[in-house]
Amino acid sequence: MFDLQKIVRPKIYSLEPYRCARDDFTEGILLDANENAHGPVPAELDIDSQLHRYPDPHQLQFKSAMAAYRNRTSDFKSVEGVKDLTADNMCLGVGSDESIDAIIRATCVPATEKILVMPPTYSMYSVCANINDVEVVQCPLIVDDNSFQVDTERALAMLNADPLIKLCFITSPGNPTGVRIEAERIISILEGWDSGLVVVDEAYIDFCGGSTAQLVTKYPNLVTLQTLSKSFGLAGIRLGMTYASADLARILNAMKAPYNISSMTSDYALTAVQNDNLKRMEETAAKMNKEQVRLMKALTALDGVQDQYVGGLDANFIMVRINGGDNTMAKELYYKLATVSGVVVRFRGTELGCTGCLRVTVGTEEENNKLIAEFEKTLAALMKK
Ligand SMILES: Cc1ncc(COP(=O)(O)O)c(C=O)c1O
The missing domain is CATH 3.40.640.10 (Type I PLP-dependent aspartate aminotransferase-like (Major domain))
Known part of the structure; x- marks a missing residue:
């Protein structure tokens, strides 16, 4: 049991x-918590901001x-x-x-x-x-x-x-x-x-x-x-x-x-x-799911990327395997993407079952386009070496 x-x-x-004391009293002249009744120091945060008070x-x-x-x-x-x-x-x-x-x-x-x-x-x-x-x-x-x-x-x-x-x-x-x-x-x-x-x-x-x-x-x-x-x-x-x-x-x-x-x-x-924001959260998640599929298809179609992505598509990222599980190439690709292309992804090749893998977060459509183009170009150059 x-x-x-x-x-x-x-x-x-x-x-x-x-x-x-504020568990019992929240109104009146509040001299119970050693706050600063003159208000916050940055002038743009006046007393109405209540930032001189402890939070709920x-x-x-x-x-x-x-x-x-x-x-x-x-x-x-x-x-x-x-x-x-x-x-x-x-x-x-x-x-x-x-x-x-x-x-x-x-x-x-x-x-x-x-x-x-x-x-x-x-x-x-x-x-x-x-x-x-x-x-x-x-x-x-x-x-x-x-x-x-x-x-x-x-x-x-x-x-x-x-x-x-x-x-x-x-x-x-x-x-x-x-x-x-x-x-x-x-x-x-x-x-x-x-x-x-x-x-x-x-x-x-x-x-x-x-x-x-x-x-x-x-x-x-x-x-x-x-x-x-x-x-x-x-x-x-x-x-x-x-x-x-x-x-x-x-x-x-x-x-x-x-x-x-x-x-x-x-x-x-x-x-x-609030309801409209919950709806917005759901809509953004749905949009990212669509972009995720596009990203996955584009990356897994490239020469040097395993056809089958690694793991699932249930979160807001994908994981792809480089050159049949080649950690050296995956690391080099990760490094070149960050330093030459200005796109930062995550090398995950040392994790169990993830040899040669890069994890890519789904970005905006524009960011994903840039990632796909740079990934293709950089990987093609590495494959020729
Ligand atoms: C599985 C998992 N749990 C928790 C976190 C951390 O979340 P938080 O930003 O709320 O600390 C992350 C962040 O990457 C995550 O991947």
């Missing part, structure tokens, strides 16, 4: 959240709007045991990078406990684990058939064999693989392992749909991470969302720095989840 108290570190489980620690309006959007677009609404998400299921972070760090700190005892990751995957899980002195064990994705799906049986065997593993990170869609993990595989792990949390990182989910966020109302061992950095085009404001059971969300909220989300970030985030 899943028991949250056994998963969260004891001192964090019993943490009392930081409280301030809770962002309830944003959370409620986001939860409503995830409910409305969920594939799992009619699954037995699934309920509507509310603001109580959410905790916000300074990008999902902070959310990743928070969930590791909340659960793993340094120098003792472990996380499981599935390479090839996003490297921040291991970076945060290392910073927290938490060991990382690996259960590779299935790479031989280009599916890059989770190896469910092997993952379950590893998780159930080692009680020190507290978190199982699944990236869906994957980075750099671009493959959304099949829901049945995630559910098998949720149902087959109860001594830790399954963390599904959905940074790119709006490019393909199928978010697992609503499943946190049924599975207390599920945590879903999302971000405004990708489909919402707001990487600069740094806002990540964690969806979890209300019990776990309460703990994560108690643990976070009280004012981690700035007033500016809050304001932009709230605007982003």
Whole structure:
């Protein structure tokens, strides 16, 4: 039986959240928080900007709007045991990078406990684990058939064999693989392992749909991470969302720095989840999906690029293999594109199952045209050498 108290570190489980006078009173002459009542120093930010005040620690309006959007677009609404998400299921972070760090700190005892990751995957899980002195064990994705799906049986065997593993990170869609993990595989792990949390990182989910966020109302061992950095085009404001059971969300909220989300970030985030902006986000994602197919067709048709792209098209990038998996040529192409053509892509050839691969983010139509032309010219020259 899943028991949250056994998963969260004891001192964090019993943490009392930081409280301030403004939790009780928000109006009147505010002399409670040692702010500067004369207003912000840059003259163009007058007292109306309120930037001399600490931000709202809770962002309830944003959370409620986001939860409503995830409910409305969920594939799992009619699954037995699934309920509507509310603001109580959410905790916000300074990008999902902070959310990743928070969930590791909340659960793993340094120098003792472990996380499981599935390479090839996003490297921040291991970076945060290392910073927290938490060991990382690996259960590779299935790479031989280009599916890059989770190896469910092997993952379950590893998780159930080692009680020190507290978190199982699944990236869906994957980075750099671009493959959304099949829901049945995630559910098998949720149902087959109860001594830790399954963390599904959905940074790119709006490019393909199928978010697992609503499943946190049924599975207390599920945590879903999302971000405004990708489909919402707001990487600069740094806002990540964690969806979890209300019990776990309460703990994560108690643990976070009280004012981690700035007033500016809050304001932009709230605007982003208004209905017309949600529609705009969906339209932009659909436009990028179309461009992605065009980019993929153009690049995989080139001499020296493998006909089959590597991984999937579920995120906002593609991965292509150069010269049958030639890391030297792929690296040279990457370097020439950046230094001669002025187009920066990412070399991923040292990742498992990605030899000779470059990952290319889908840009604007104009940027993609330039990338395709420069890629063709530069690769042709390298192939002649
Ligand atoms: C899988 C994945 N998770 C999380 C992030 C980080 O997102 P954020 O900008 O919200 O920190 C990225 C960014 O590239 C990513 O690829």
